[in-house]
Amino acid sequence: MRCRSDPDHVVEPILKYFLTFFNLVVFLMSICCIIGGSWLLYQRDSVQNNKTNVESVFDITTDLGAYLIAIGCIGIIFAIIGCAATIRESIFFLRIYMFILILITVLNLIVGVIFLIYSGKxxxxxxxxxxxxxxxxxxxxxxxxxxxxxxxxxxxxxxxxxxxxxxxxxxxxxxxxxxxxxxxxxxxxxxxxxxxxxxxxxxxxxxxxxxxxxxxxxxxxxxxxAIITLAQYGVKILSSCLVGITIILAITIVLVQYLLILIRKEQALYNAKNRYSTLDNDDEIMDYLN
Structure with missing residues (x-):
């Protein structure tokens, strides 16, 4: 990252640091999801080898394990795109990254609303x-x-x-x-x-x-x-998690958009400076400014 004292550099380094840190956290959490999902699948296979009936509880466990692995793989790809786009200041990949963030936020809200509506069922x-x-x-x-x-x-x-x-x-x-x-x-x-x-x-x-x-x-x-009490407690925890994730994603979307604006300004400043350097005399400079 360039030094912030450079007058031609308008992108805030602290902004890039924050987004990079966020993506590193997502990357680590994705690794944990893959490890957790693999452990659940291993436990399922272990029980099957022991010829234990797995048509009840482990139906849920198997689905959860595969679900966690899928989330982990998607999260790793998401984090790599985010880190690369942020560090390289790539407008194209930052737009893709922001689109993914918006999509995840919308899906998160939809899941939350559906879960709250059908929590009784x-x-x-x-x-x-x-x-x-x-x-x-x-x-x-x-x-x-x-x-x-x-x-x-x-x-x-x-x-x-x-x-x-x-x-x-x-x-x-x-x-x-x-x-x-x-x-x-x-x-x-x-x-x-x-x-x-x-x-x-x-x-x-x-x-x-x-x-x-x-x-x-x-x-x-x-x-x-007792089951109703536990279910209500689970709904509260899940709702709190969904609200927290939504807030974090919304803040990240705003920061990515702000980073895009700063990158465009810096590119415009760079292009203008190069354009000035190619003008041969004062008349051409005045014509360009006009």
């Missing part, structure tokens, strides 16, 4: 998925089991609507004659599970699905409200 879909699919596959997928145990233990709840939801699980169903867990609920439904999870009796729920008078040892309230 998303919460309902999560509840339905948990109730109709995840409870059914509780013992077939370690990820599902960990998810439910964490949810039921942390929020002292059992099932989705209430503890009787576990009657739909083939291992807990009272009609199951070959399961030792028949008419029981998972141990994470028992009271004080978080405090005594290592020593708690696996059969602490006794036969609660058969006899409702035996529910004194378990949490009978469903996890529906």
């Amino acid at each position: 998303i919460t309902t879909a999560i509840q339905t998925k948990l109730e109709k699919t995840y409870i059914l596959n509780y013992y077939d997928d370690d990820e599902i089991k960990s998810l439910f145990d964490l949810l039921q233990g942390q929020y002292s709840c059992c099932g989705i609507q209430n503890y009787t939801d576990w009657n739909s699980n083939p291992y807990h169903n009272c009609n199951s004659t070959q399961s030792a867990l028949s008419c029981l609920v998972p141990v994470s439904c028992c009271k004080d599970y978080e405090k005594n999870k290592e020593t708690l009796n696996l059969f602490c729920s006794r036969e609660v699905l058969k006899d409702s008078s035996l529910v004194s040892n378990i949490n009978t309230m469903g996890c529906r409200q």
